[in-house]
Amino acid sequence: MNRPYPPHDLATLSDLEMLDRFVPAPELLEWIRATFLDEASPLFNIEHVHLRDAALGVLWTNCDNSKQLRAVIGQAELMPPMAMGKWQRARAIQQVEEWFDGMPDFLLTFSAPAAAGMDDPSFCALVEHELYHCAQKLxxxxxxxxxxxGTPAFVMRGHDVEEFVGVVARYGAEAAGVSAMVNAAKAGPTIGRASIAGVCGTCLRSVA
Known part of the structure; x- marks a missing residue:
């Protein structure tokens, strides 16, 4: 299944009337399930197997977002929304349920302008990053x-590593507590560009 791209009117920020929109992305959800949750896929990841029976809602947005001096281009949230006032929460719940004909377990939101400009490996990495946040409780x-x-109890999972490059450069990976991440990077990716191209179907020219 070829990788889906966001709608053109969301991927460009030239039209001021199109700012701050959120659009359900059923085609992206279908691709996510077929690519990362289906055992027959070359990009299947057993670490996401608990999500096969989860209700996932997926959105494209052109709303600009930044946090701690970095642009946010993907976000995973445990549903229903909680951290807001009573009316705000009720309004948000109504909107999400109308989008997805019910309340999903997780809501995944992706920046349409950012996704439109990504190559396939980068986009796959972005999507899997958000999927890794969607965990089952232990x-x-x-x-x-x-x-x-009998259904899984879900929870949000934090990052495996939170550190500055400068700290690692000055004190080393072991002292900074990121040895596992550094070793994984040195070992190289377990999924090559050829495999990603075979699934996504849009980056054949970049395959070495």
């Missing part, structure tokens, strides 16, 4: 936790 024994109805 019990006191480290086993996957389920709710009373």
């Amino acid at each position: 019990d006191e024994f480290g086993m996957p936790k389920f709710k009373q109805d």
